[in-house]
Amino acid sequence: xxxxxxKYKDQFTLLNKKENSLEAKAFxxxxxxGLPTRKSEVYRYSNLSYFKNxxxxxxxxxxxxIPEYFSHDYLKEKNVLVTINGIFSESLSTxxxxxxxxxxxxxxxxxxxxxxxxxxxxxxxxxxxxxxFSEMNTAFAQCGIFIYAKKNALAKKPILILxxxxxxxxxxxxxxxNLIVLEENSKLEIIEDxxxxxxxxxxxxxxxxxxxxxxxxxxxxxxxxxxxxxxxFIGNKFFELDRDSRLxxxxxxxxxxxxxxxxxxxxxxxxxxxxxxxxFINENEDHTDSRILVKHNAPNCQSFQTFKGILNHQSxxxxxxxxYVAEGAQKTNAYQSNKNILLSEEAVINTKPELEIYAxxxxxxxxxxxxxxxxxxxxxxxxxxxxxxxxxxxxxxxxAQEVVQAIDNEDFKNFIERRLVHQLDLAEYSTYxxxxxxxxx
Amino acid sequence: xxxxxxxxxxxxxxxxxxxFNIEVKPGEIHAIMxxxxxxxxxxxxxxxxxxxxxISEGSIIFKGEEILELSPDERARLGIFLAFxxxxxxPGVSTTNFxxxxxxxxxKHQGLDPMKAAEFLKLMKEKMALVEIDQKFMSRSLxxxxxxxxxxxxxxxxxxxxxxxLAILDETDSGLDIDALKIVSKGVNQLxxxxxxxxxxxxxxxxxxxxxxxxxxVMYDGRIVKSGNKDLAKELEARGYDWIKEELxx
Ligand SMILES: Nc1ncnc2c1ncn2[C@@H]1O[C@H](COP(=O)(O)OP(=O)(O)O)[C@@H](O)[C@H]1O
Ligand SMILES: [Mg+2]
Numbered sequence: 001x002x003x004x005x006x007k008y009k010d011q012f013t014l015l016n017k018k019e020n021s022l023e024a025k026a027f028x029x030x031x032x033x034g035l036p037t038r039k040s041e042v043y044r045y046s047n048l049s050y051f052k053n054x055x056x057x058x059x060x061x062x063x064x065x066i067p068e069y070f071s072h073d074y075l076k077e078k079n080v081l082v083t084i085n086g087i088f089s090e091s092l093s094t095x096x097x098x099x100x101x102x103x104x105x106x107x108x109x110x111x112x113x114x115x116x117x118x119x120x121x122x123x124x125x126x127x128x129x130x131x132x133f134s135e136m137n138t139a140f141a142q143c144g145i146f147i148y149a150k151k152n153a154l155a156k157k158p159i160l161i162l163x164x165x166x167x168x169x170x171x172x173x174x175x176x177x178n179l180i181v182l183e184e185n186s187k188l189e190i191i192e193d194x195x196x197x198x199x200x201x202x203x204x205x206x207x208x209x210x211x212x213x214x215x216x217x218x219x220x221x222x223x224x225x226x227x228x229x230x231x232x233f234i235g236n237k238f239f240e241l242d243r244d245s246r247l248x249x250x251x252x253x254x255x256x257x258x259x260x261x262x263x264x265x266x267x268x269x270x271x272x273x274x275x276x277x278x279x280f281i282n283e284n285e286d287h288t289d290s291r292i293l294v295k296h297n298a299p300n301c302q303s304f305q306t307f308k309g310i311l312n313h314q315s316x317x318x319x320x321x322x323x324y325v326a327e328g329a330q331k332t333n334a335y336q337s338n339k340n341i342l343l344s345e346e347a348v349i350n351t352k353p354e355l356e357i358y359a360x361x362x363x364x365x366x367x368x369x370x371x372x373x374x375x376x377x378x379x380x381x382x383x384x385x386x387x388x389x390x391x392x393x394x395x396x397x398x399x400a401q402e403v404v405q406a407i408d409n410e411d412f413k414n415f416i417e418r419r420l421v422h423q424l425d426l427a428e429y430s431t432y433x434x435x436x437x438x439x440x441x
Numbered sequence: 442x443x444x445x446x447x448x449x450x451x452x453x454x455x456x457x458x459x460x461f462n463i464e465v466k467p468g469e470i471h472a473i474m475x476x477x478x479x480x481x482x483x484x485x486x487x488x489x490x491x492x493x494x495x496i497s498e499g500s501i502i503f504k505g506e507e508i509l510e511l512s513p514d515e516r517a518r519l520g521i522f523l524a525f526x527x528x529x530x531x532p533g534v535s536t537t538n539f540x541x542x543x544x545x546x547x548x549k550h551q552g553l554d555p556m557k558a559a560e561f562l563k564l565m566k567e568k569m570a571l572v573e574i575d576q577k578f579m580s581r582s583l584x585x586x587x588x589x590x591x592x593x594x595x596x597x598x599x600x601x602x603x604x605x606x607l608a609i610l611d612e613t614d615s616g617l618d619i620d621a622l623k624i625v626s627k628g629v630n631q632l633x634x635x636x637x638x639x640x641x642x643x644x645x646x647x648x649x650x651x652x653x654x655x656x657x658x659v660m661y662d663g664r665i666v667k668s669g670n671k672d673l674a675k676e677l678e679a680r681g682y683d684w685i686k687e688e689l690x691x
Pocket of ligand 2: 481482526607611612
């Protein structure tokens with residue numbers, strides 16, 4: 001494959017953006033930065049050479065027909081928004097444009113119909129930390145999703161965003177872009193799911209979502225990413241939290257060939273609270289890279305991060321979580337933990353929890369562990385008649401539970417539990433729930 | 442039921458069991474007493490099949506079969522059970538799930554279908570009542586945050602669920618108050634029948650007031666140095682171990 005050195009420029013020219021437009025400015029910044037190299041601290045352990053060979057797609061190739069995608073149980077009774085190769089597809093989506101004060105539309109329409117809101121929020125989160133992929137996304141953004149919860153709006157049902165890949169043009173990168181704004185006292189739940197419908201083809205995404213949580217609003221996001229193969233994902237999710245707002249995010253990653261999740265949370269108003277949990281389960285040559293930055297910019301905020309990694313074969317993972325406490329952000333309460341299990345000799349985890357604190361009256365704790373399965377626990381299970389391989393899987397399953405059980409959407413939690421049971425081949429033990437609930441009665 | 446002959450076990454080139462011998466017949470209760478560090482837990486682990494020990498010599502015959510080459514789960518399914526001195530905490534696995542896995546593995550090897558939920562539930566309730574464990578423990582993570590006494594009762598509960606032919610109790614009484622001790626003993630005595638056997642490892646003769654042994658063995662430096670009936674336990678309680686050392690000339 002011949003890749004023009006100027007492929008970005010060539011592509012961008014085709015977009016015909018005005019000289020002073022947001023896109024042109026973002027592109028200029030992107031060009032100046034270039035794609036990060038391994039010298040860049042933030043991408044040190046992730047090899048981006050694959051992405052260097054991709055060009056951002058600009059033509060919006062929505063296939064006319066896609067195979068029926070399978071339906072999860074948690075699809076029922078929900079607003080379902082579908083993007084395909086990064087572009088919002090109205091025809092594949094089923095949703096109410098307005099329901100209980102929650103407005104949904106494609107980004108392109110939102111620019112007209114919600115002009116003020118879009119103008120005052122779009123790309124506002126990317127200012128303080130320049131990131132090449134978010135700049136690239138802004139320059140090349142396809143028409144994505146806009147969700148707006150007006151003041152006091154309480155969503156009746158979760159919104160499911162299904163990101164589908166299908167027949168994506170070769171060597172292209174979809175710049176998928178969303179804006180979510182929650183006004184005061186509003187409440188919303190989002191599930192995001194990624195699926196490559198065409199396993200022969202790669203599915204490459206540069207995802208960028210911006211979230212604004214106004215005073216006392218509440219946002220829950222559950223993210224499910226799984227691909228057997230061919231899924232390459234770089235995602236930026238930037239959150240701005242005003243006073244008394246709450247964010248709860250769970251990110252579940254199964255078998256991503258290359259998944260980079262960059263979560264950045266600004267706690268800007270007092271009593272804001274952010275919880276970020278995640279599991280990554282990697283096999284073969286999978287690689288996941290979770291980078292989290294939580295900034296306590298105001299006093300009395302809380303943040304909690306719990307990430308668990310399960311790595312097998314030659315898979316690799318990076319966890320880099322940082323809590324930053326700004327001057328004056330007194331009474332900050334921040335917790336961060338990353339625990340990992342390595343199931344093989346070859347698997348590698350690079351974990352780096354960090355604290356940077358400029359206030360003196362704070363409560364911060366962080367820790368990372370990385371180890372093999374506990375031999376004492378394996379022996380304990382074996383001594384009860386459970387074969388060694390099963391015992392190991394049971395313990396891995398158990399290891400993941402801290403994060404799984406913290407998911408507060410029951411349907412989604414059950415789905416993830418079943419997914420784990422499947423992953424670990426523990427189907428025969430999966431009738432537990434009924435027994436457990438029986439015991440509780 | 443169990444015959445151990447000339448067993449030598451070492452760990453990191455340090456020999457811990459040195460020509461250990463014992464024979465346990467169905468219906469018997471054997472108590473093993475001895476100072477700390479003499480190899481009592483090692484013996485329990487070796488019988489159960491922990492593979493971190495190097496067995497240089499000897500044999501363990503269980504129900505007529507040499508079991509040294511069998512894995513711990515195979516031995517468990519043959520009917521060996523160890524109540525651990527230090528039960529392991531497994532966050533994320535409830536006692537219920539753990540027991541269900543254990544019971545159904547055994548059933549699978551017997552060619553049976555998994556136990557029906559209702560039947561399993563009934564069995565759980567029955568055995569919980571036996572050791573007076575509150576039902577709420579069953580859905581909590583295995584041993585996590587349990588007190589010492591709760592952990593030990595949970596071991597006896599698991600034993601009652603699995604109904605082993607040979608149960609080894611490794612210092613199950615340590616750290617138990619008298620009420621818990623009685624509950625544990627009641628559990629053992631109810632399970633006791635002419636076809637099964639117990640090896641009770643303990644420091645204190647008071648347990649043996651409730652679980653009355655047929656034999657008492659004193660273990661020292663990796664082997665049995667003295668055997669007798671339950672009166673030997675009383676003597677040990679009164680006189681300590683020094684007189685045994687003197688008898689041995691160490
Ligand atoms: N994993 C191990 N590694 C090295 N030495 C061990 C290990 N386990 C036990 N030992 C040693 O073996 C001896 C017997 O220990 P143990 O069987 O636990 O004795 P007891 O149960 O009679 O107190 C002790 O000296 C102990 O330090
Ligand atoms: Mg011991």
